[in-house]
Amino acid sequence: MRRRGTLQRLSSGALAGLAGSVAMQGLQAAGQRFMPRQMPPIRRHPGQFMVEKAEELIPPQAQEKIPEAAEKATAQTLGVGYGVMFALLYSAARPRVKNLFFDGTMLGLATWAAGYLGWLPATHLMPAITRQKPLQVFGAMGSHILFGLATVAAYQAVRKRL
Numbered sequence: 001m002r003r004r005g006t007l008q009r010l011s012s013g014a015l016a017g018l019a020g021s022v023a024m025q026g027l028q029a030a031g032q033r034f035m036p037r038q039m040p041p042i043r044r045h046p047g048q049f050m051v052e053k054a055e056e057l058i059p060p061q062a063q064e065k066i067p068e069a070a071e072k073a074t075a076q077t078l079g080v081g082y083g084v085m086f087a088l089l090y091s092a093a094r095p096r097v098k099n100l101f102f103d104g105t106m107l108g109l110a111t112w113a114a115g116y117l118g119w120l121p122a123t124h125l126m127p128a129i130t131r132q133k134p135l136q137v138f139g140a141m142g143s144h145i146l147f148g149l150a151t152v153a154a155y156q157a158v159r160k161r162l
Contacts, residue, residue: 001135004075006135009091009159010088010091010092011094012091012155012158012159012162013084013087013088013089013091013155014065014084014087014088014091015154015158016087016090016091016151016152016154016155016158017080017085017086017087017088017151018080018083018084018087019150019151019154020087020103020147020148020151020154021079021080021082021083021147021151022080022152023086023146023147023150024083024143024144024146024147025079025080025113027146027147028143031139031143035139037133037135037136038135038136039136039139039140040061040109040116040126040132040136040137040138040139040140041126041127041132041136042120042125042126043090043124043125043126045075046078046079046120046125047074047075047076047077047078047079048071048072048075049123049125050075050078051071051075051078054152055071057093059103067071067105080113082115083111083147083151085089086107086110086111086114086133086151087107087151087155089109089151090103090151090155091136091155092124095116096156096159097152097155097156097159099148100149100152100153100156102153103148103152104145104148104149104150104151104153105148105149106148107147107148107151107152108144108145108146108147108149109141109144109145109148111144111147111148112140112141112145113120116129116137116140116141117129144149
């Protein structure tokens with residue numbers, strides 16, 4: 001019975017991460033269209049960067065056979081996978097939502113910090129936040145908090161249905 005509960009929790013987390021990631025992508029698209037100065041200065045799409053790094057591991061002849069459409073689709077899907085991963089971590093750590101606002105905010109800030117304080121500047125895909133405008137930092141932070149809130153709300157809703 002315990003195994004089934006863990007599987008349900010993780011499944012709920014994955015679905016919630018998908019919902020939160022879709023919401024996040026919508027926020028980012030709206031931000032690029034309506035508030036471009038508030039967007040973080042990302043030098044290259046992180047998903048495309050990851051696809052290129054993965055391709056470096058396979059022989060050049062095989063690289064040439066990968067369709068560009070598949071590369072683009074994979075790059076976009078990696079962003080969703082990133083959100084789902086954080087939601088899975090949340091669902092593994094939190095069997096139930098204790099406080100939607102607190103949990104969602106913390107999930108969003110943890111997701112933001114991992115990327116914006118960690119691997120994005122480390123890979124030179126974006127400058128450190130100390131070299132960004134405050135609106136760029138707080139805009140990205142805010143959208144990630146909304147991701148966290150949407151994800152935790154979806155997790156809570158799915159868990160209640162099970």
